[in-house]
Amino acid sequence: MILYKNVTKRYGALSAVSDFSLEIERGEFFGLLGPNGAGKTTLLRMTSTLTAPSAGFISIDGVRIDRNLTCAKRRLGVVPQYSNLENELSALQNLEYHGRLYGLPAGKLRRRSEELLEFAGLSGRKNDKAKTFSGGMRRKLMIVKALMHEPDILLLDETSAALDATWRRRIWDLLRELHKQGLTILLTTHYMEEAQTLCSRLGMIDSGTLRRTGTSEEIIREAGNFVLEYFENGETTRHFFDSRADALAGASRGLNEFKVREANLEDAFIRLTQKRFRD
Numbered sequence: 001m002i003l004y005k006n007v008t009k010r011y012g013a014l015s016a017v018s019d020f021s022l023e024i025e026r027g028e029f030f031g032l033l034g035p036n037g038a039g040k041t042t043l044l045r046m047t048s049t050l051t052a053p054s055a056g057f058i059s060i061d062g063v064r065i066d067r068n069l070t071c072a073k074r075r076l077g078v079v080p081q082y083s084n085l086e087n088e089l090s091a092l093q094n095l096e097y098h099g100r101l102y103g104l105p106a107g108k109l110r111r112r113s114e115e116l117l118e119f120a121g122l123s124g125r126k127n128d129k130a131k132t133f134s135g136g137m138r139r140k141l142m143i144v145k146a147l148m149h150e151p152d153i154l155l156l157d158e159t160s161a162a163l164d165a166t167w168r169r170r171i172w173d174l175l176r177e178l179h180k181q182g183l184t185i186l187l188t189t190h191y192m193e194e195a196q197t198l199c200s201r202l203g204m205i206d207s208g209t210l211r212r213t214g215t216s217e218e219i220i221r222e223a224g225n226f227v228l229e230y231f232e233n234g235e236t237t238r239h240f241f242d243s244r245a246d247a248l249a250g251a252s253r254g255l256n257e258f259k260v261r262e263a264n265l266e267d268a269f270i271r272l273t274q275k276r277f278r279d
């Protein structure tokens with residue numbers, strides 16, 4: 001339903017996103033995983049029509065977003081990386097304001113705002129100014145604000161960054177519930193655990209290039225299911241193997257201290273984005 005076709009975004013000599021092609025199906029919970037500077041925000045900004053690709057195009061259900069901005073805007077709910085709340089407005093007013101911008105009928109504004117605040121567990125604070133909200137509550141408010149105009153696709157940019165573990169998990173539950181209700185979700189994150197826990201499919205982006213897509217199991221399997229790890233001459237070396245037996249055999253060459261363990265997504269990410277493995 002969301003199609004990226006050879007999308008490139010250049011800033012001068014720098015390609016923030018290079019020849020990015022991907023198809024996200026309706027109902028997917030897709031995680032775009034990558035380190036700082038990988039191009040995640042640029043990709044979401046292009047998807048939400050804030051900036052145009054230098055080459056290639058993005059379409060939603062076969063309609064190019066640059067040919068029908070209004071349609072794209074209606075279908076997309078966007079939760080940006082940094083706050084888009086009006087600090088001096090209350091939670092309720094923030095939602096109503098967004099709804100009004102999107103042309104929601106007056107009769108519906110209050111009802112939908114109240115419902116969404118209830119859904120996010122923020123009803124008790126609905127008349128408090130956004131500036132009095134904690135980081136986690138602000139995130140929740142940004143998410144429900146993005147839902148005011150009833151989009152069917154939700155884009156979230158590093159939405160749990162800088163939250164503590166408890167709040168991160170609250171946000172995860174909120175997103176799970178929205179996914180269960182039928183929303184298509186595309187989120188960016190640099191937290192491996194978040195990607196692994198929430199997303200049905202992942203894309204690994206690095207230096208503007210999509211390196212791999214698949215489930216976390218598929219990506220780990222490709223890198224190697226087991227890791228042999230040892231510390232020598234001031235650095236940790238990791239070798240990847242398909243089986244534990246192979247990894248143990250690999251360790252038998254005179255290593256004193258080593259560890260054999262199951263590989264996780266972080267191992268796979270580092271391995272798959274290493275130049276040596278890529279080329």
Ligand SMILES: Nc1ncnc2c1ncn2[C@@H]1O[C@H](COP(=O)(O)OP(=O)(O)O)[C@@H](O)[C@H]1O
Binds near residue numbers: 015038039
């Ligand atoms: N408006 C801009 N002008 C120039 N360079 C930019 C701009 N936006 C992003 N970049 C550069 O593009 C690259 C990708 O940035 P970004 O999409 O923000 O990455 P991420 O969100 O993954 O951290 C970075 O090198 C960043 O400095």
Ligand SMILES: [Mg+2]
Binds near residue numbers: 040041042081157158
């Ligand atoms: Mg970013």
